[in-house]
Amino acid sequence: MANFNVPTRAEVAPNNQEIFDNLKNALGFVPNLYATIAYSDTALGNYLQFQNAKTSLSKKEKEVVNLVVSQVNGCKYCQSAHTAIGKMNGFTEEQILELRQGYFSSNEKYDALVKVAKAITLNKGKVDDTTLSNFFNAGYTKENLVDVIVAIGDKVIMNYLHNLTQIEIDFPLAQDIA
Incomplete structure (x- = not known):
């Protein structure tokens, strides 16, 4: 390397x-x-x-995407950075761990968002009908879906950069999850 x-x-x-x-x-x-x-x-x-481009997603919703995508892609740097940023945006440590695992027990809308972002990332853009229906039924729109894909692209860039370079993490280390 x-x-x-x-x-x-x-x-x-x-x-x-x-x-x-x-x-x-x-x-x-x-x-x-x-x-x-x-x-x-x-x-x-x-x-x-x-x-920093405009998006239909709130800062908190962007962190939902950042956390799960960084987990799926195994990027410890981004997991750590977005754990810190997630806390600044009001998520607790327990909620962040849930998001990284691909669910959110206390908010149906964020649960639908994290599940669709995880499915898109894992399956290279292919999402089953149930996950997509749940996303739309939670109140999200086609605009939001496009912005989720853009947010995933943003995070993939940095996940891959760190996974390749393995530069030193300068944020408090995110907790490992199974």
């Missing part, structure tokens, strides 16, 4: 240095996975535009 180090500000292109500065001002640090995507002169800026 290739050996990847987290690039420093001095090691990235000037446009990425500016993004590093903005991230440091907004977050207090540059997450290692964001720094790693900066090996490309354009990918970090492109990715952040994609990640």
Whole structure:
């Protein structure tokens, strides 16, 4: 496997240095996975535009998708980052563990969302009729479904980047689940 180090500000292109500065001002640090995507002169800026684009999903709903997709794809970095972000968005540790396992016992709508996101990820876009019907019956629309697919694509990018590079996780480690 290739050996990847987290690039420093001095090691990235000037446009990425500016993004590093903005991230440091907004977050207090540059997450290692964001720094790693900066090996490309354009990918970090492109990715952040994609990640921050408008969506019909709430921040909490995006975290539902992020957590289950990161679990399905076995990305410990994203599991850890989105456990922290999920907590900032109001989920408890127990709820986060449920979401990562692909269900949500205390909210029917989030349960339908996590199940459809897990099925899409596991089955490369193919979802059984019952799971899809439950998603729509929970109040979601075709617009929401498209935005779920876009959110999955966002997370797959970072899951694959970490799974390939195995750079150091700079968030509190997410709890392992069976």
